[in-house]
Amino acid sequence: MTDAVAAIRRRQGLAEELFARLAAKTRVGPGIRRPSYSAEENFAHELCAEFAGRIGLEVTRDAAANTYMTLHGRDRSAPPILMGSHLDSVDQGGNYDGAAGVVAGLTVLAGLKDAGMAPARDLTAMAVRAEESAWFQVSYVGSRSALGALPADALDRARRIDTGRTLAEHIAECGGDPDRLREGPAHLDPKRLRAFLELHIEQGPTLQAKGLPIAIGAGIPGNFRHPRIVVEGAYGHVGYSREFRRDAVLAASSLVARLDALWAQTLAAGHNMTMTVGRFFTESAHHALTKVSGHVELSLDMRSTDPARVKALEGAFESIVREIATERGVEIDLGARTRAEAGVMDPAITLALREGATALGIDRMDLPSPAGHDAAAFAAAGVPTAMIFVRNDKGSHNPDERMEIADFMDGTSVLGWWLARNAA
Numbered sequence: 001m002t003d004a005v006a007a008i009r010r011r012q013g014l015a016e017e018l019f020a021r022l023a024a025k026t027r028v029g030p031g032i033r034r035p036s037y038s039a040e041e042n043f044a045h046e047l048c049a050e051f052a053g054r055i056g057l058e059v060t061r062d063a064a065a066n067t068y069m070t071l072h073g074r075d076r077s078a079p080p081i082l083m084g085s086h087l088d089s090v091d092q093g094g095n096y097d098g099a100a101g102v103v104a105g106l107t108v109l110a111g112l113k114d115a116g117m118a119p120a121r122d123l124t125a126m127a128v129r130a131e132e133s134a135w136f137q138v139s140y141v142g143s144r145s146a147l148g149a150l151p152a153d154a155l156d157r158a159r160r161i162d163t164g165r166t167l168a169e170h171i172a173e174c175g176g177d178p179d180r181l182r183e184g185p186a187h188l189d190p191k192r193l194r195a196f197l198e199l200h201i202e203q204g205p206t207l208q209a210k211g212l213p214i215a216i217g218a219g220i221p222g223n224f225r226h227p228r229i230v231v232e233g234a235y236g237h238v239g240y241s242r243e244f245r246r247d248a249v250l251a252a253s254s255l256v257a258r259l260d261a262l263w264a265q266t267l268a269a270g271h272n273m274t275m276t277v278g279r280f281f282t283e284s285a286h287h288a289l290t291k292v293s294g295h296v297e298l299s300l301d302m303r304s305t306d307p308a309r310v311k312a313l314e315g316a317f318e319s320i321v322r323e324i325a326t327e328r329g330v331e332i333d334l335g336a337r338t339r340a341e342a343g344v345m346d347p348a349i350t351l352a353l354r355e356g357a358t359a360l361g362i363d364r365m366d367l368p369s370p371a372g373h374d375a376a377a378f379a380a381a382g383v384p385t386a387m388i389f390v391r392n393d394k395g396s397h398n399p400d401e402r403m404e405i406a407d408f409m410d411g412t413s414v415l416g417w418w419l420a421r422n423a424a
């Protein structure tokens with residue numbers, strides 16, 4: 001295993017060259033621009049395929065135009081191991097969000113090949129389409145298409161936000177086949193995959209703050225969301241006494257404060273969650289310094305990596321809403337609720353990745369992901385899934401995103417260590 005990891009480390013130059021060429025062609029002003037199913041995303045897929053060819057991997061594509069770069073195993077019918085992430089970016093994003101996972105897969109396969117490894121099963125670096133999906137507002141298009149889990153109507157219903165062209169048109173234009181996606185079967189059978197591993201830059205500041213190069217993923221949060229909650233009270237004179245008030249601002253503030261207290265209690269009890277009220281406002285046409293406010297709107301996102309916790313939070317949220325409506329004499333209309341399933345990481349692979357880091361002398365911590373990833377689509381489909389996060393200063397989804405190549409190679413080495421152990 002140490003020979004394999006040493007060989008992977010010797011391929012750092014390949015990773016650096018691939019990152020540099022990706023950035024050179026897709027940088028627009030200070031940031032990176034690789035929209036889903038665009039010419040820039042196509043370029044990124046072709047560039048990775050070119051590198052895969054150089055390494056001697058087989059390159060194939062599926063009907064969603066995802067790219068698979070495979071080191072053949074001795075038994076081609078054995079369930080393969082996939083490593084990968086997405087190559088698209090948000091507008092004015094950074095070069096590493098997504099791409100790091102694809103480059104890591106290629107670097108591992110190059111190193112294993114150099115080390116003369118003949119794996120028992122196929123090992124594939126997967127470049128996934130349309131994870132950010134900035135134009136289409138549908139999550140995990142590439143990974144869910146590959147797994148046959150994209151909702152049937154999404155291909156024609158999802159339209160590019162500015163031009164109105166459909167997702168199906170874009171997929172076809174990028175070499176995919178929307179008809180084959182509609183008819184199936186899916187390109188990947190989740191029951192026949194040994195594992196999916198995704199290396200990704202951290203999107204928050206934790207590793208930077210802790211001085212650690214990598215983290216082992218402790219789960220991808222599921223959430224429930226209310227895009228528009230309306231608290232309806234009654235407008236009144238500023239001099240209204242407390243007992244007669246139906247004050248929407250006090251009711252909405254009290255709701256937020258109670259949810260914040262719930263958050264603190266949940267963390268104190270040893271569970272993970274986050275809670276965000278991203279929108280909160282009175283009606284600008286009616287509000288005034290001298291009025292009790294009768295109408296407040298807010299949004300809510302509550303998330304946890306533990307599916308049971310998400311359910312418990314939903315219940316707690318609903319009873320807080322009922323209590324406040326009674327206490328404050330207001331009506332609280334929750335509007336629509338959306339849900340996303342949590343991506344539960346495979347305990348055995350997660351444990352083994354921790355062991356790998358220890359064996360290689362790489363400091364690490366466990367970290368739940370703050371955001372969604374393609375790995376969540378694989379985990380939801382029942383594929384044993386794990387993630388490795390790489391330290392990244394200045395957050396992601398912005399041009400200042402910063403990952404050090406030494407940290408990337410640490411994460412890639414742990415990934416390679418696990419592959420060498422499980423693919424021989």
Ligand SMILES: [Zn+2]
Nearest residue numbers: 097098131200
């Ligand atoms: Zn990403």
